Amino acid sequence: MKKLRQHSRTSLFMMELIIAILFLALCSAATIRLFSSAYIGRVKARQLNRIQDLVTNVGETMEIWSGDPDEFTELFPEGSVKDDSCRFYYDKTFSSCSAEDAFYQMIIYPEHSTGKRGGLLSFTDMAGRSLYSQQILYPVAQRRGEPDE
16 A cells, blocks of 8 residues: 655645745736836926926017017026027926026027017927927017018
8 A cells, every 4th residue: 555645734835825925026016016107107297297387487478578588588587598599497396597407408499580479499308308399489460561570
């Protein structure tokens, strides 16, 4: 007669425990990935909301703007004029700062011609990656009898 081997109950319990820990590790890895992508999405949404607020403020000001970059810096003193464009620098929290401490920059390329005025607003990070870009143009009404520019 052959002798039957009898497995101890502790080794069976140990295998069950290892399988449960493995399952828990797989579930927690998926959960961590889900939460990290949600966090990245939230940060990106906050960034775009703040950019939208800044672009809206500037866009509303461009409606009464003549197109001269120097005049625009009178309205927004934190800006600077460089190469016929207005530049505004912001830190990580989107507060105005100097160019050396900047994390983001908004550049306004003015456009003023017969019948329209406005410009291109470009929001980039300091590495040069474009985050947002918007062309804003307003029609210029001419009075009767005024010559075209």
